[in-house]
Amino acid sequence: MKPFKGSVLVVGATGRTGVWVVRRLQHHSIDYHLFVRSGEKALELFGPEVIDKLTIGSIEHADEIRAAAGHAEAVICAIGGNVTDPKAPPPSAIDRDGVKRLALIARECGVKHFILISSLGVTKPDHPLNKYGQVLTMKLEGENEVRRLFSEPGYSYTILRPGGLIDGPPLNHALDFDTGDRIVTGVIDRSDVAEVAVISLFTPEAHNLTFELIQSKEAQQSSLSDYFTQK
C-alpha cells in the first residue's frame, strides 16, 4: 500500500538533494511529477521512466509553475539559487520570491501539503552566509509565506532546516532534530534530508512543523520517523 496516496511535485528535482527526493519517493512507491529547468538533465539522471512526469520551467515564471502544480496534492521544494555565481538570479529572486510564487500558485492549484527544504541559521541576520545576497534572510521570507499559506485548516506544511549538506548514503547516521534555530553548526547527508522530507508527507507529527536537523554518530537506521516524536 502507498504510504501517501496523492502525487508529489518535486521542485528542483535535478539538484543534489532533489535527486535524492525522487529516489526516496520511488523507494516508498509514491507517485511524483518533476518540475525542472532541463528535461535533458532529468532524463540523464532518472532515465526514460520520467518522460511523462516532467514539466519544464523556472520558479521565476508563474505560468510554468501553474502547468506543473496541477499535477500534485503535495510539493517538496528542494530548490536553491547559486549564490556564488554573479550571473545567476540572486537569492531574493529564487529563495524568497520564487518560493513565495511557488507556494501561492501551488495553493491555488489545490496542493494541500507543502514541504520546504530551507537551512539552519535563517533567523540570524548576522550569519556569515548572509554576505551572499542575504540568502538566509531570503529563505526565512520564503518560509514565512509557506507557513502563512499552508497553516490554514485543510492545509499543512513542513519546513526542514538542515545543516551543511554532504553526500553520503541514506539511513547511515543517527540524527538530531531541534526547533527554534538553536543549532549553530553541523552537517547532514542530502539523502537523509530527502528521506525526512518524503516521510513528512505521511507522518502526522511532521505537519505544521519547522525544525532543524543535523546528523550525529554513524549508526544504521531502519527508519527516520521516530525522530519526529523525540524532537
Ligand SMILES: NC(=O)c1ccc[n+]([C@@H]2O[C@H](COP(=O)([O-])OP(=O)(O)OC[C@H]3O[C@@H](n4cnc5c(N)ncnc54)[C@H](OP(=O)(O)O)[C@@H]3O)[C@@H](O)[C@H]2O)c1
Ligand atoms: N549547500 C549546503 O550546505 C546547504 C545547507 C543548508 C541548506 N541548503 C539548501 O538546501 C537546498 C538544496 O541544496 P542542494 O545543495 O541540493 O542544491 P543544488 O544541488 O544547488 O540544487 C538546487 C536546485 O534548484 C534548482 N533551481 C535553481 N534555480 C531555479 C529556478 N529558477 N527554477 C527552478 N529550479 C531552480 C536547480 O536547477 P538545475 O538542476 O537546473 O540547476 C537545482 O535543481 C537549497 O535550498 C540550499 O540552499 C544548502
